[in-house]
Amino acid sequence: MADNIKEIAAYRAEAAAWLRENIPPRPDFHVPLTFMEVGSEEKLDYLRDWQRKLHAAGFLGASWPKEYGGAGLTHAHQMAVDAELRAQNAPIIFNVIGTGWAGPMLLHLGSDADKSRYLKRILTAEDIWCQGFSEPDHGSDLGNVQTRALRDGDDYIINGSKIWTTLGNYADYMILLARTSSEGKNKYAGLSFFLAPMKIEGVSTTPIRKLTGDYGFTQTFFENARIPVSCRVGEEGEGWKVAMKILEFERSVSGGQATSHMISSTSMADLLKSLSQQHRDGEPLLDDPVVRDDIVELLIREKALSLNDKRAAIPVLSSDYPGSLQLGFKRSSTEFIREMRRLAGSLQGLQGGLYQGDPDAVDDGFWQYAYMNAFNATIGGGTSQIQANIIGEHVLGLPKS
Amino acid sequence: MYALEKQTNDLTLSDEQVMLIESARSFCEQKSPVSTVRELMQSDTGFDPEVWQEMADLGWPGIAIPEEFGGSGLGIGSVVGVVECMGRRLLTAPLISSTLAAQLILRSGVGSAAPQLLNIAEGMVATPALYESADTGAGILCELSPSGSAYRLSGEKLFVNDVAAAQLFVVSAQLDGELRLVLIDAEKLSADAIRPHRLIDETRRAARVDFSGAEISAAEILPITKQALHEVELLGALLIAAESTGAAASCLDAIVDYLKTRQQFGRYIGSYQALKHPAVDILEGIEAARSLVFHAATIVGTGGLSVDAEIACRMAKAKANDVLLYAGDRAVQFHGGFGFTWDCDAQLYNRRGQWALQQFGDSRYHRKQLARLLL
Numbered sequence: 001m002a003d004n005i006k007e008i009a010a011y012r013a014e015a016a017a018w019l020r021e022n023i024p025p026r027p028d029f030h031v032p033l034t035f036m037e038v039g040s041e042e043k044l045d046y047l048r049d050w051q052r053k054l055h056a057a058g059f060l061g062a063s064w065p066k067e068y069g070g071a072g073l074t075h076a077h078q079m080a081v082d083a084e085l086r087a088q089n090a091p092i093i094f095n096v097i098g099t100g101w102a103g104p105m106l107l108h109l110g111s112d113a114d115k116s117r118y119l120k121r122i123l124t125a126e127d128i129w130c131q132g133f134s135e136p137d138h139g140s141d142l143g144n145v146q147t148r149a150l151r152d153g154d155d156y157i158i159n160g161s162k163i164w165t166t167l168g169n170y171a172d173y174m175i176l177l178a179r180t181s182s183e184g185k186n187k188y189a190g191l192s193f194f195l196a197p198m199k200i201e202g203v204s205t206t207p208i209r210k211l212t213g214d215y216g217f218t219q220t221f222f223e224n225a226r227i228p229v230s231c232r233v234g235e236e237g238e239g240w241k242v243a244m245k246i247l248e249f250e251r252s253v254s255g256g257q258a259t260s261h262m263i264s265s266t267s268m269a270d271l272l273k274s275l276s277q278q279h280r281d282g283e284p285l286l287d288d289p290v291v292r293d294d295i296v297e298l299l300i301r302e303k304a305l306s307l308n309d310k311r312a313a314i315p316v317l318s319s320d321y322p323g324s325l326q327l328g329f330k331r332s333s334t335e336f337i338r339e340m341r342r343l344a345g346s347l348q349g350l351q352g353g354l355y356q357g358d359p360d361a362v363d364d365g366f367w368q369y370a371y372m373n374a375f376n377a378t379i380g381g382g383t384s385q386i387q388a389n390i391i392g393e394h395v396l397g398l399p400k401s
Numbered sequence: 402m403y404a405l406e407k408q409t410n411d412l413t414l415s416d417e418q419v420m421l422i423e424s425a426r427s428f429c430e431q432k433s434p435v436s437t438v439r440e441l442m443q444s445d446t447g448f449d450p451e452v453w454q455e456m457a458d459l460g461w462p463g464i465a466i467p468e469e470f471g472g473s474g475l476g477i478g479s480v481v482g483v484v485e486c487m488g489r490r491l492l493t494a495p496l497i498s499s500t501l502a503a504q505l506i507l508r509s510g511v512g513s514a515a516p517q518l519l520n521i522a523e524g525m526v527a528t529p530a531l532y533e534s535a536d537t538g539a540g541i542l543c544e545l546s547p548s549g550s551a552y553r554l555s556g557e558k559l560f561v562n563d564v565a566a567a568q569l570f571v572v573s574a575q576l577d578g579e580l581r582l583v584l585i586d587a588e589k590l591s592a593d594a595i596r597p598h599r600l601i602d603e604t605r606r607a608a609r610v611d612f613s614g615a616e617i618s619a620a621e622i623l624p625i626t627k628q629a630l631h632e633v634e635l636l637g638a639l640l641i642a643a644e645s646t647g648a649a650a651s652c653l654d655a656i657v658d659y660l661k662t663r664q665q666f667g668r669y670i671g672s673y674q675a676l677k678h679p680a681v682d683i684l685e686g687i688e689a690a691r692s693l694v695f696h697a698a699t700i701v702g703t704g705g706l707s708v709d710a711e712i713a714c715r716m717a718k719a720k721a722n723d724v725l726l727y728a729g730d731r732a733v734q735f736h737g738g739f740g741f742t743w744d745c746d747a748q749l750y751n752r753r754g755q756w757a758l759q760q761f762g763d764s765r766y767h768r769k770q771l772a773r774l775l776l
Contacts, residue, residue, distance in 0.1 A: 269405040292772035299775060300716045304689035310412040311692045316419050324688055332685050388678045396657050396680055398671035
C-alpha cells in the first residue's frame with residue numbers, strides 16, 4: 001500500500017513536470033471549458049492536438065490496458081494526473097464520449113475486435129465520438145427512443161433523428177440507441193445498441209445554436225443509413241442494458257474513464273478572487289455581511305462535495321443509504337456549480353449585465369457565459385429533476401412517480 | 402483572504418473507530434426504540450441510568466480522556482461517531498456533557514483534578530456550566546471571592562445541561578479579573594439552587610443553577626484561557642452537529658416510511674414529486690453534513706484546534722443545524738393531519754432541531770465566524 005502511494009506520487013510528480021513544459025499557450029480564441037462547447041474548427045484542432053500530446057506522453061488512459069493504447073496502470077494513477085491537470089489549469093480532454101463513456105463501456109462489454117478497433121483511436125482522438133440517445137421528442141424519457149434500426153441481411157438500416165449531439169458535426173462514431181423492434185414486454189425490450197459510423201451516406205447533422213450564443217452540438221438525421229451488423233454491442237433487444245452501463249460512466253457512478261479532466265471547473269476560490277475587486281457604495285463588496293453569508297453558504301457546500309470521494313471509500317460511513325453519494329453526485333455538484341456562477345454575476349452590479357466581448361465585462365464575461373453553460377450539466381445526462389426521481393426511487397426506495 | 406486550496410481535506414477512520422461505530426450503532430438501535438425515547442421524556446433526568454452505566458462499562462465517557470487519567474485516549478474525534486449513532490436513535494444520555502466537562506479540565510492543564518477525570522471516565526456525570534444569559538458571548542460575571550482559607554462563588558448559570566444527574570459541575574468564573582474553572586460537587590448546591598428550564602426538546606434536560614454560596618477549596622479551582630473555553634465550545638458544536646446529523650437521518654427514515662405506506666387518491670404519496678424531491682434534498686443535506694462532521698472529527702486532534710479544525714467544526718454545525726431543521730419541518734408537513742399530532746414522531750425531530758440549533762451556535766452565527774476566517 002505504502003509503495004503504491006509512493007509510486008502514484010512519483011507518477012504525479014512526473015506528470016506535473018511534463019505539464020509545466022507542455023501545456024499549450026492560450027490562443028486568442030475562447031478555449032472551451034467543457035467538451036460541449038467545441039463550436040469551431042480552430043477550437044477542435046487546438047483540443048485535438050492537446051489530447052494527442054497528452055496521450056503520447058503517457059498521461060491519458062493510464063488505467064487502460066497497454067495493448068489498447070493505455071499505460072496499463074491503475075485508476076488511481078489517472079486520478080493523480082487529473083488532479084495535476086486541474087491544478088495547472090490544463091485545457092480539457094474533449095473526446096469525452098470516447099474517453100469517458102464508450103471506452104470504459106467497451107472495456108467492460110466489448111469484444112476483443114471492438115477493443116482493438118476503437119480504443120486506441122479514442123485516446124489519440126483519431127476518432128471523435130458522439131452520443132445518440134436523446135431524441136427531439138424524448139429528452140428525459142430515454143426508454144421511448146423511436147429511431148429505427150431495421151435488419152436487412154448483414155446490415156441495419158437506420159432512420160430517425162437524434163438531438164443534442166455534442167461534437168456531432170465532427171464525430172466519426174456515435175454510440176447509438178435505436179429501436180429494433182416495437183414488440184416485447186415493455187418499451188425497453190425493443191432497443192439495441194450500436195457503434196455507428198457517422199461519415200457515411202444517409203447521416204447528416206445540423207448545428208444547434210445554444211443560449212450562450214455559440215455552437216457545440218447538432219441535430220443528427222438518419223435517412224436509410226446502412227451500418228453492418230458488427231456495429232451492434234450486445235444482443236438485439238439488449239440495448240437498454242448497455243445504455244444504462246454508459247450512463248453509469250457518464251454520471252461517474254462507475255470508474256474506468258481514460259481521464260476525468262473533461263470540464264474546466266470553477267471553484268469558489270476563483271469566484272472570491274474575482275469578487276475581491278468589486279465595490280458597492282464605495283466599500284469592498286466582500287465586507288457586506290449579506291454577501292458574506294451567501295458566499296459562506298456556498299463555501300460549505302463546496303467543502304462537503306470535495307469530501308464525497310473520501311467518505312464514499314469508508315463503508316461504515318456510507319452504507320446507510322447505499323449508492324447515495326454516487327447517484328447524488330451529479331445532481332448536487334452540477335446544481336452547486338450553476339448556483340455559484342449565478343451568484344457571481346448577481347454580485348457584479350451593472351457589470352453583471354455585460355457579456356463576453358465587452359471590454360468592461362468582469363473577467364471578459366466569463367461568469368455570465370459560464371452560468372448559462374452550467375445548464376449543460378444540470379440538464380444533460382438526465383436533468384436534476386430526473387436525478388431526484390432516480391435517487392428517491394433507487395436510494396430511498398420511494399414508489400415510482 | 403484565507404487560501405482555500407491550502408485547506409486540508411482529510412477524512413479517515415482508524416480500525417478502532419470503525420469498530421466503535423459498529424458497536425455503538427447496534428447498541429443504540431437495541432437500547433433506544435422510539436417507545437423508550439417517549440417513556441424517558443417523562444422522567445426527571447431524561448435518560449435511563451442503567452443504559453448510561455452500560456455505556457460507561459463500554460468506556461464511552463472516557464473515549465477522549467487520556468489513558469493516564471483512566472480513559473482510552475482515542476481523542477474527541479472518536480466520540481463523534483458514537484454521538485452520531487445516539488442521534489440516529491434519539492438516545493439521550495449525558496455523554497456530550499461529560500465529554501465536554503472532561504475537555505474543559507484537560508484544557509485547563511488538569512492540575513489537581515486527576516481524580517475527577519478518573520471518575521468521569523468511569524461514568525460519573527459531569528456537566529459544563531458556562532453561560533449566564535442567552536447571549537453566550539456576553540462574558541462571565543460569576544465571581545470567586547476569598548472566604549477564610551477557601552473561596553465562595555457568587556452567580557447563576559443558565560442553560561446547564563443534564564443538571565438532575567450531574568455529580569460534578571465545571572463552572573467558568575472570574576477570580577481577580579482572571580478566568581478560572583471551578584469544580585463543584587452537586588452536593589454543595591443548596592436545595593433551591595436548581596430551576597429547570599422547560600425545553601422545547603422534551604428528550605433533553607437543562608436548568609438554571611445558582612452557585613451562590615458554594616464553598617470552594619483552592620484545589621477545586623483551575624486556570625483556563627479564553628481560547629480553551631472557546632475550543633471546548635467548538636467541540637460542543639461538533640458533537641451536536643454529529644448528533645443532529647444522526648437525528649436527521651432518523652427523521653428521513655420516518656418520512657420515507659410514511660411516504661411508502663400512506664395512500665391518497667389511490668397512490669402512495671411518495672410517488673408525488675412534490676414530496677419525493679424534498680426527501681431527496683434532505684438526503685443530500687445529510688450527506689453533506691456527515692462528510693463535514695467526519696472531516697472535522699478527522700482533524701480536531703487532541704491539543705489546540707488548528708484554523709482548519711475550527712473551520713471544519715463551524716461548517717459541520719451550520720450544515721447539520723440546517724438539515725435537521727429542514728427535515729423536522731418537512732416531516733411534520735408530509736405527515737399531514739397526523740403530523741400535527743403529539744403521537745406522530747415528526748414532532749420529536751422538529752423539536753430536537755429547534756433546540757440543537759441553539760446549542761453552541763446557530764447557523765448564521767457560525768457562517769458569520771466562517772466569513773471572518775475565510776473571507
